[in-house]
Amino acid sequence: MANVTQRTILFLIADTGAGHRSAANAITTALKLISQRDQEEWQTRRQGSKESGQESEENRNDSIYPPPTYRIEIVDVFEEYSRFPLREVVKLYGPTIRYNPKLFGDLFHRSNREGTVLAANSLASPLIFNGLLRLFTTVQPDVIVSIHPLINFVTVRALRKLGLHIPFITVVTDLVSVHYAWFAPGVDGYIVPTEQAKELYLKRGLDPQRVHLLGMPIDPKFTRAVDDKVTLQRKLGLEPGIPVALLVGGGDGAGGLPTAVRAISQARLPVQLLVVTGRNRRLYAHLQRTHTKLHVPARIFGFVHNMPELMHAADVIVTKAGPGTICEALSCNLPVVLSGYVPGQEEGNVDFVLKNEVGMLALHASELVNGLRRLIKPGSPELQKYLRNASQVSRPGASFDIARCILSYLPAPDQVSVWQSSQWQRRQRMMSGRLRSAIRIRRLRGRLPRPILRSPVMRKPQLRVRELFSSDGDASES
Structure with a gap:
């Protein structure tokens, strides 16, 4: 049996307003509280088993292997991993709704259809596709959670190119006016806040088994x-x-x-x-x-x-x-x-x-x-x-329900991460030396003081897609 002590959960957001980060923070807090409760219950069971001196084989294994903890990363993908001009275009959201909301409304309605969404993704994908691949290979998440509509289609494409099955979940944070871009075919699970949002999902002809009506994530302090x-x-x-x-x-x-x-x-x-x-x-x-x-x-x-x-x-x-x-x-x-x-x-x-x-x-x-x-x-x-x-x-309590749903997509406690699988080992051998260095730097960043992290030397390297896998003949994405 594997001794899994930590799972990694990656949240993809964009700070185009406070709502997306607030939702990610709310779910993160719920995850931490669930983890804390699980750890306390495990300690109680373990102590009780020791005091009683009577343990079944199942209880003995349970007392040996604690429940996993969760490493959580929240990333503004447009700010940190996209290229000009996509990063600057996304920043126009705030000024537009503040100074010309009618224009934003027109853009919302005109883009809320399949053809426009697919065309926009084709234009934007080359400006963020490589950044997502670099993000995934350096963070190495066990599950990916999107809380922004503009990220979903390109994330599905990036995961397919990566060649690893990493569960990908979308948490919708619009109550009723759910834009077409929220629901990208290929996502493993969709979490929606209202019955109206679920109806829009079903009208798209997507798998009804993949949608979960759980509510809007709000800070657990409201409970x-x-x-x-x-x-x-x-x-x-x-x-x-x-x-x-x-x-x-x-x-x-x-x-x-x-x-x-x-x-x-x-x-x-x-x-x-x-x-x-x-x-x-x-x-x-x-x-x-x-x-x-x-x-x-x-x-x-x-x-x-x-x-x-x-x-x-x-x-x-x-x-x-x-x-x-x-x-x-x-x-x-x-x-x-x-x-x-x-x-x-x-x-x-x-x-x-x-x-x-x-x-x-x-x-x-x-x-x-x-x-x-x-x-x-x-x-x-x-x-x-x-x-x-x-x-x-x-x-x-929606944030707790959403957190438990996300945890249900993680590998079983006795299973190794996909990043420790033989499949990933084979993919690593095809990676360029530059990307391997990026992964090592990413792991090192978590152990360095903040002043060093702000040094120009520690800035994330910008990799071209063709540099991701040095011997992968079909690794270019246009």
Whole structure:
């Protein structure tokens, strides 16, 4: 029996917004908590077996071989492994949705079809294909998890070229408006957040056995117990008994926060505000200077790490239609008022909120004020309906379910990694000396101090595809 002590899980993301990395971090935290629990249970069983002095053969093997630990790497593949101009094109996502969202919506809808996706992948593939091969051969993952739609088709091609069967899983982080690029034929498993996303998958004619409806990955801290609402409100400097509205603009502080704060203040609604500006330091500074002039009490925060406490202290949340924030709010049984959305990509999120009756859409200041006025009214039937539905729709433990699903694709504990197989040994003999050096450098990087890692000497070598396998006649990819 093999003594497997560690498995490697590789997450592929792109920082085109906070959502993809947040999802990867949420799953990673769940994986670590599962691993910690497994290790503790193994230690308990082992100690119990020693104390009893009676062990079956099965228990003896179990006590000898601990459960595996997990080495987890999260990689922004476009930033770290793609070439010009693909890396720069991907960076246009943020400025486009901020300054010309209508243009982004048009691009989303025009590209959301098979022909456009295949053509775009043909153009982009040569700019990232070799980088993916280098990434896989240096990290040597036991399972690969994609959390971005633009990575999936080219990853399938790269794995086929590599000639090794490494399980490849896609975690979809769009609730309803699932772009065609998310579902690439050849992926081993697809994890989707909603029934609507699953229906789109099935309409593509893909294998129904490979899709798992598990929910949206949110930070496991949303599953932990918190203080009661009154205690949290006092902790945050609020006055219990007065309705609390939480205003969130996303990680970058976008979403019309100043307009919403101004409208609520001018309407003199009987509410207290918790305002989270995210990474928008300029907005944070502005609101800190001016919040004493508001006609409603307001607490101003920048980027926060206690969002579960803020949500449990609030009675309603006002936010743009980001899928992560919506699912976090529902896990805290918090009704949602959507103040904006990204055309195309987030349109389905609006439909999700409205059709499940867990909130409302308020794109204009007057709609926001009127909607909040109805929700904060004592005994509001609309608020009670949203609360009931939120508890039915939410999946606060989704990250744990997703983590367990990913772990199910790993090799069995008594099996060696594909990277230790004779097949990989044969492939290695065909590799160029330059790539072998890249693999050794990658392994060394994990043991070096950060200042040395930033040295130009330690920068990743740029390999051409034809240099990957020095004697592989069909190793070129066009």
